[in-house]
Amino acid sequence: MIDDYSRRVWVHIIKNKSDTFEKFKEWHTLIENQTGTKLKVLRTDNGLEFVSEQFNEFCRKLGIKRHRTVAYTPQQNGLAERMNRTLLERVRCMLLGAGLPKSFWGEAVNTAAYLINRCPSTGIDLKTPMEVWSGKPADYSNLKVFGALAFAHVRQDKLDARAVKCVFIGYPEGVKGYKLWKMEPGGSKFIISRDVTFDETRMGMKCKDLEKRPETGVEKIQFEVEPSIDEREKEDETQVPDESGSDETTVPDYQLARDMERRVIRPPNRLGYADLICYALNAAEEVQDSEPKNFREASESIDSQDWLKAMNEEMLSLEKNQTWKLVPLPKNKRVVGSKWVFKRKEGIPGVEAPRYKARLVAKGFTQVEGIDYNEIFSPVVKHCSIRVLMAIVNMYDLELEQMDVKTAFLHGELEETIYMQQPEGFVEDNSKVCLLKKSLYGLKQSPRQWYRRFDDFLLKTGFVRSNYDSCVYMMKRNEKVILYLLLYVDDILMASSDKHEIQKLKEKLNGEFEMKDLGNAKRILGMDILRDRSKSELFLSQHDYLKKVVERFRMTDSKVVNTPLGHHSKLSIKQCPQSEDERKKMESTPYASGVGSIMYGMVCSRPDLSYAISVVSRFMANPGQVHWQALKWVLRYLNGSLKGGLKYTRTDPGRDALEGYVDADYAGNIDTRKSLSGFVFTLFGTAVTWKANQQSVVALSTTQAEYIALVEGVKEAIWLKGMIGEMGISQGCVKIHCDSQSAIHLANHQVYHERTKHIDIRLHFVRDMIETKEIMVQKIASEENPADMFTKSLPRAKFKHCLDLINFVEE
Structure with a gap:
């Protein structure tokens, strides 16, 4: 049985199909008693066990509406049909992985259903069926590997062993303990114990013994709750212990292969990119971490x-x-x-x-x-x-x-x-x-x-x-x-x-x-240093790191784009979630993690990402779906430019070693109307420092916005000039290129004007730097200013030209 709303599944093991009605009545009474609600609709196929007169009469008396599928149309009950297949696939894998015979199919089915009820489902917004059903999050503290080797504590004679070797086979209903299969020379029996030590790196069964074990016949099996209290069915065959007396477990070849390699979990094709990340994070629970968390592990x-x-x-x-x-x-x-x-x-x-x-x-x-x-x-x-x-x-x-x-x-x-x-x-x-x-x-x-x-x-x-x-x-x-x-x-x-x-x-x-x-x-x-001294070239990149970032967010198969942020992207705080449901839906997206991962690449060797990260990082507190799409755009750009990096080349010694470029985007923030400053400095023709950040005040004119950006660039130039001077590079007047004639005029001339009197006097230290010939501000055409890409989204051709100007290439 599976609940259509919560996707919780119940499994009952029966001997004959005729037992279905009795099991259904037991389940119906239990559910109504536990939830306090009535069963309203029952959807089944046309199996004889569901259409018997007593089954129909029971539903009529209780007012349960019946839905039956049309013959040869299983898709009308797709939820239950798909669950049947899911259970069968998992049971098959569990039995093979644990090396257990087919006679343990019932325990495997119950365990699979137990785990399904505690795994996130895309049909319920990546929540778990147990959480939707009960309102409480699922508890994973007691989960163990099915078929793992287990040692159960027992109370025996003073000289006997204090633990017996068992195989873990599931979670008993209504008991706080583990269901184990204990092997003895005289037979085998089930026990339930809460005092168990597990070795989850080894399976408790041996393949060579299982191949000899007949699938038919009656087994001598006992069931006990510390200690054994009742004996079940008798069996002609008994389990033969290992003649060598060794406790070592022989693991099947396929089990070794699975243990040695991490399992690759592939998301369903029907999921869009927005759901892939959520799927990846939830599927991560199924991937065992290869690094131990403590001394015991x-x-x-x-x-x-x-x-x-x-x-x-x-x-x-x-x-x-x-x-x-x-x-x-x-x-x-x-x-x-x-x-x-x-x-x-x-x-x-x-x-x-x-x-x-x-x-x-x-x-x-x-x-x-x-x-x-x-x-x-x-x-x-x-x-x-x-x-x-x-x-x-x-x-x-x-x-x-x-x-x-x-x-x-x-x-x-x-x-x-x-x-x-x-x-x-x-x-x-x-x-x-x-x-x-x-x-x-x-x-x-x-x-x-x-x-x-x-x-x-x-x-x-x-x-x-x-x-x-x-x-x-x-x-x-x-x-x-x-x-x-x-x-x-x-x-x-x-x-x-x-x-x-x-x-x-x-x-x-x-x-x-x-x-x-x-x-x-x-x-x-994390930065790879590739050097070719014969060509006088040094290449700095983060190919391996950024590749892992793209793989982590499952964007390796995404369609690549040519710019870090779409030219059409206009992100605003108004696009943030407004309702509680929208916020909860966005909580499952790793927005902040994605921004942080890409930001490290930008800080180290990727100046091309500066503007995009400056924009998307504004919405980390409460991102919306539009912001998430913009971040995925950045990841798509990364996927197509993993080999990009900074190439340092040898230049003419007579050329100025250090040069800077500044630019501003007036009122670029559509919410606060603050402008964006950007600068980049090159040493021997290749970028060594860059920045794209929002200005702290609202500029009242394009001149003021450009002037504030120029101030940021001048401060960086002073630091860089002193730095390379100590390192033995003689640098005279540092040239800073700006594409605003009015900002250059304001910096070069001690003028007082009605339209500039509001500019903070602290910004005018630029004039002192120019007077002492520490720096020189020069006009540059906007088309030749690489700082342009730090303040706005550019078309593909212009963006590529800006990268060429700072020696950012793809090897």
């Missing part, structure tokens, strides 16, 4: 040996750094918890194999400010600084290498007294706790302490810290930079014209910290 997983090796390596690092010492816990002192965090790193194809990493982290969320920590801020290198280094490396043909600090946070010195629990699986003395002597991952102050330690070391070594980016260091000799170093937490980039200088630095770092030499830089923060 790691120790019981298929890769337990690899995870154990990773944990041992972590413990050796902790001991080598003398991170803690074991002491009794003083009275009235707080203890911070600890846990293991596991990560499988994919590595670089063809360069580095996948690695298993285990980190012991402190539960820093339990720390109290003022007691366990004070200052926690720690800088990281700006992405702009990385791109500046890439441009310099390619221009001057420098060596570029990369290193990684092993267990970086363990090198920081703690200033506070912190006690922590001993790590799970490595407890030496239950009466003692860890008194931390060094910082540890998870502590709020760990990043800061590590940075201070590394900063002190570099300054003592002879490096100079940049005044514009605290994570950029330079070693100078005779006022000439001979070595660059960029730090992003534990990732280090080094560049120099002399490979011997880099080698000496590596030796110093290895003497102070435990380092990993990664050789020539290939990838940093």
Whole structure:
């Protein structure tokens, strides 16, 4: 039976079709008693079990309206017919996957129905049947793998085993426990137990035994509720135990293949792109995560040996750094918890194999400010600084290498007294706790302490810290930079014209910290570095990252578009959901996740996405269907431009190294009428920094909007000029190109005019920069201004031309 409204399904196992009417009456009484409502309509086919006189008379007396399908027209009862097929397909897969004989079909059907009632359905807005039926969300805490190996606790003689080996076969009705099949030398029996330990990585049956097991005959089966209380049907055949006496389980080949590879869940073709994302997120529950969540999962997983090796390596690092010492816990002192965090790193194809990493982290969320920590801020290198280094490396043909600090946070010195629990699986003395002597991952102050330690070391070594980016260091000799170093937490980039200088630095770092030499830089923060020194080219892209983003949102088969945002797109707050039903429907769409994923690509290497992300990110709090369609447009553009990136080339040394372009879109926000500012700066002809953001005030004229955008560009130019100056690039007056003649006139001349007196005086610092010849503002035609793409949607040809102007290409 299946409820048309909630899609909840009930299954009753019967011996003969004649039992259908009695089962229906039982179900009818139960449902009406539980819900307090009456059954109004019953839809069936014309099977004899449904059209008997007693069945018809029962429905007439209770006023139940009957719907019957026309002969040979099963589609008239499509919901029930499709459920029959769904149940059969799942039962077949469950029995084969578990290695169980066909005689367990009843248990498999009941388990399949139990799971269907707790899985989201597209017919009820991706809610679960149980949630629609009862009004309460489904509980997944007790779900286990059908057919998995289970060990049930039993009360037996003092010298007997405390657990028996079983196979998990379902969830009993009306009992808080698990239904298990216990195998014994003298027979087999069902038990229901609540005290069970599962090994879900192994199936409880052996294929070789099952092939010998006859499908016919009567089995000796018992059913008990701790302990056994009644004996059921007798059987001539008994289960033969493994002659070797081993508890190891032989897993079928197809089961091994399924365990080794993640299952690919394909959404139904009838779903549109708007539903695909919702389907993907709900289907994700069926995909088992390959990374364990805790110590127990790691120790019981298929890769337990690899995870154990990773944990041992972590413990050796902790001991080598003398991170803690074991002491009794003083009275009235707080203890911070600890846990293991596991990560499988994919590595670089063809360069580095996948690695298993285990980190012991402190539960820093339990720390109290003022007691366990004070200052926690720690800088990281700006992405702009990385791109500046890439441009310099390619221009001057420098060596570029990369290193990684092993267990970086363990090198920081703690200033506070912190006690922590001993790590799970490595407890030496239950009466003692860890008194931390060094910082540890998870502590709020760990990043800061590590940075201070590394900063002190570099300054003592002879490096100079940049005044514009605290994570950029330079070693100078005779006022000439001979070595660059960029730090992003534990990732280090080094560049120099002399490979011997880099080698000496590596030796110093290895003497102070435990380092990993990664050789020539290939990838940093998800950005792939592809270098062809013979052509003097360096290509920076995020192909792998963005491909995963597109795959995650199931847009790999979408029709590609040529611009990040449609020229027709006019997004407004009026398009946000107005009713509660619309809001609930949009809650299932991962709008914020999509914007954030694409935004990281924009920040690193994709200036072409700046305007689109600036627009769609305004509606993250309450997105509507139109906004979701606009975000999908961005994903479609990404799908067709995955190979896009920044190409750094060698240019004429006489050309200005640094140039900027600014633009504004007057009153571009149709809701607030605020304008949009955009700028992009190139170093040796390729973009190194860009921005597209909404102005903080409402501009009263196009001149004011352009002038505000010019101010933002001038501030960026001052920072960039100082930055590259410290890095050894002599830059005179920075040229900033603007396509507004009135804004250029206002910046170049100390004039007072009635129509410009409202402009904030703080914006006029641009005039001071022009007077001191720090910058120069020049007119540029709108067609040649690449900043135009940061303020508005452009036609395909104009957008492509803007990308060419900043050296954004597709390899």
